[in-house]
Amino acid sequence: GAVVSQHPSRVICKSGTSVKIECRSLDFQATTMFWYRQFPKKSLMLMATSNEGSKATYEQGVEKDKFLINHASLTLSTLTVTSAHPEDSSFYICSARIPPLNHRNNQIRETQYFGPGTRLLVL
Amino acid sequence: GQNIDQPTEMTATEGAIVQINCTYQTSGFNGLFWYQQHAGEAPTFLSYNVLDGLEEKGRFSSFLSRSKGYSYLLLKELQMKDSASYLCAVMDSNYQLIWGAGTKLIIKP
Numbered sequence: 001g002a003v004v005s006q007h008p009s010r011v012i013c014k015s016g017t018s019v020k021i022e023c024r025s026l027d028f029q030a031t032t033m034f035w036y037r038q039f040p041k042k043s044l045m046l047m048a049t050s051n052e053g054s055k056a057t058y059e060q061g062v063e064k065d066k067f068l069i070n071h072a073s074l075t076l077s078t079l080t081v082t083s084a085h086p087e088d089s090s091f092y093i094c095s096a097r098i099p100p101l102n103h104r105n106n107q108i109r110e111t112q113y114f115g116p117g118t119r120l121l122v123l
Numbered sequence: 124g125q126n127i128d129q130p131t132e133m134t135a136t137e138g139a140i141v142q143i144n145c146t147y148q149t150s151g152f153n154g155l156f157w158y159q160q161h162a163g164e165a166p167t168f169l170s171y172n173v174l175d176g177l178e179e180k181g182r183f184s185s186f187l188s189r190s191k192g193y194s195y196l197l198l199k200e201l202q203m204k205d206s207a208s209y210l211c212a213v214m215d216s217n218y219q220l221i222w223g224a225g226t227k228l229i230i231k232p
Contacts, residue, residue, distance in 0.1 A: 009219055036165065042156060046165035093220065112160075114212070116219035 003027065004096050006115040013084055014123055020080045021118045023094030029074035030096035035067075038091040038117070050077045084122040093117045125149045127223035129211050134229045135201055143196045143209050143226050151216020157185050157196045158210040160225070166210055169196065198228075206230045 007022045023033055031052050036044040048069050049057045056069035068080040077096075081088055095114040128146045135141040147155070154173040158166035172178055172187035172194060184197040198205055211223040 009217065034165075042168040042171050044158070044166050044168070111224065113224070114210070114220065114222040116221065119218060 004094065004113045004115040006092075006094055006118050008118060009116065010119040010121075012121045012123065015085055016083055018080055018082045019084055019120060020078055021092055021094075021120075023077045023079070023096070023115055025075045025096040025113070028096075028098055030077075030098065031074060032097040032099075033071060033077040034095045034097070034112075035069060035077075035079050036093045036095070038093055044093065047079075081120065084120070086122045089120055089122045091117050091119050125215065125221045127211055127213060127221050129209075129223040129226045131224070132227045132229065134231060135198075137201055137203060137230055137232050139201050140197065140199050141201060141228065143198075143211075143228065145194045145196070145211035145223055147192050147194070147211075147213045147221070147223075149192075149213050149215045149221050152189060153214040153216065153218060155185075155187055155194050156210075156212045156214070156220075157194075158212065160208045160210060162207075169209075201230050203230050203232070 003026050005024045011019055013019050033050040035047045037047055038044050046059050047062045050069045050071040052071045052074050058064045066082055071077040095112050098111045126148045154171055156171050157169040159169050160166040169183055170178055170185035172185050175187055175189055177184055177186045182199045187194045208225040208227050210225045213221045215221055
């Protein structure tokens with residue numbers, strides 16, 4: 001079953017409004033979460049890395065004032081698209097990282113779980 | 124429930140061929156994706172299959188059988204740089220992505 005959830009799964013909003021997308025790790029604590037945007041060619045573009053309790057690290061070209069990320073707890077990160085415009089319409093995907101020592105099954109390797117995505121349509 | 128299964132880890136030799144399998148059970152089907160992810164980097168798109176059959180793209184090929192809920196990624200002429208995790212993901216009837224846990228591929232000289 002899913003270990004990372006996103007809410008909402010799809011949202012339609014008017015241009016100029018703000019939209020908040022939640023990413024939750026369901027039965028583990030994720031100190032690091034990632035936010036991606038999927039483009040029509042199916043490639044995933046990393047937007048930012050979200051660390052619990054600290055400011056997010058944004059990739060070059062991603063406007064931090066437009067895409068606000070908050071990682072307030074070990075199981076929740078939020079992405080807020082502020083003053084959304086039609087060009088922001090896309091599929092946003094989050095992932096949560098489990099460091100090797102904190103994996104529930106005590107596996108050694110690092111694991112990254114991806115969420116189901118949120119489809120945003122800005123009219 | 125919805126489920127994607129792929130092996131956790133595979134080992135292969137440089138120059139050889141390796142096949143990574145993915146089986147799925149989802150509510151509806153709108154295509155299957157394969158991504159490659161090197162440690163510390165974002166996943167890179169490899170292939171998208173929505174119809175049955177084999178899609179070849181250079182050294183990489185992807186196969187889909189919708190009736191069997193099965194796909195595989197075939198990597199030929201393996202190179203050391205192919206050492207990475209390979210993620211299988213299915214888009215369901217709601218256009219949501221269901222992700223496999225990824226297969227870590229280790230290439231040995």
